[in-house]
Amino acid sequence: MKKRVKHVELTLALLAVQLVLGQGASVGQRGQREPVDAYGNALLAVGPLLILARRRWPIAATAGTAAATALYLLGGYAYGPPFISMALMLGWLVIDGRRWAAWAMAAVMLAFFEVYAWLAGNQSWFHVVAISTFMALLMVAAELVRIVRERRATTARAEEEEHRRQASEERLTMARELHDVLAHNISLIHVQAATALHLIDDQPEQARTALATIKAASKEVLGEMRSVLNVLRDGAPRTPTAGLGHLDDLVARSGLNVVLKRLGTRPLPPQVERAAYRIVQESLTNVARHAPDASVVARLEYREDELMIRVTDTGSSTPGVLAELGGGNGIPGMRERATALGGVLSAGPHGSGFQVTARLPLPEERS
CATH class of the missing domain: 3.30.565.10 (Histidine kinase-like ATPase, C-terminal domain)
Structure with a gap:
């Protein structure tokens, strides 16, 4: 029951953050990206809402968040907000032990980001390296957290x-x-x-x-x-x-x-x-x-x-x-x-x- 309450609290907090950041990013990137409308806000809400389903269907929830992120970018909306829920979902997937699924989704998303950036006209090597570095750091950080948790669990079992x-x-x-x-x-x-x-x-x-x-x-x-x-x-x-x-x-x-x-x-x-x-x-x-x-x-x-x-x-x-x-x-x-x-x-x-x-x-x- 307590875990359920925590998931609801996290969902509401992340939902508020992404919707607020979506509006802020839309203002900041006016003229470069499309303003966030009702469809964009709906896509921003998908990731936080799927947190409620993550414990039961972790891979499906992560895939749904990744799909909502891709659709958000394809809609031309401002960069930034949807990446938060996607990063959390991939990190949780690694920490929970579903490493191959997490790395496979991370590879697919990285390929999508690179292709999208190339099609959007951002063809510089700096952009390619920046996106790749961000994804690599995210996954490595998740792996480190997983290793620390496993060691603590092993120590607790030994004790x-x-x-x-x-x-x-x-x-x-x-x-x-x-x-x-x-x-x-x-x-x-x-x-x-x-x-x-x-x-x-x-x-x-x-x-x-x-x-x-x-x-x-x-x-x-x-x-x-x-x-x-x-x-x-x-x-x-x-x-x-x-x-x-x-x-x-x-x-x-x-x-x-x-x-x-x-x-x-x-x-x-x-x-x-x-x-x-x-x-x-x-x-x-x-x-x-x-x-x-x-x-x-x-x-x-x-x-x-x-x-x-x-x-x-x-x-x-x-x-x-x-x-x-x-x-x-x-x-x-x-x-x-x-x-x-x-x-x-x-x-x-x-x-x-x-x-x-x-x-x-x-x-x-x-x-």
């Missing part, structure tokens, strides 16, 4: 595609975050619930401790899920849902015999800190699933160019309550996190237990 790719990566990251949050906390809740059921009759105080752990874990999973889901909402801050500053809480909630060792310290990029936390979390989840009675050493070593994470457990002769559920996506997920940051992760048997080692590259520390 939109990049935006979609980033959004897809964010969703994948959030899905991984959600998986890690649920896998760890639900596994912890399951283990502690089994412990509570086992001890509730003989050792109620220890069962109470297990239930308290379940309460804390459920509260934690709800909080982290809310944080992860908030990231998916428009305008939500893109911040890590967990970091290494929460490792002590993670170890305390795990219900495992864990020794946490930190060698050195330095600021870490958010993505590295989040990945490191999730790797430790998933490693402890696997211990809780398969060897809940094992002793665990979680070691973080802050090196100059990398963060080394090593989680080692001693193994257990008693299968975990979740071991019968089989393997999941824990180790592949940890490896994907490390690889995404340019690091490496290995996981496998270590003595009677299991060991996960990850090396995450770090940027050079600024002095």
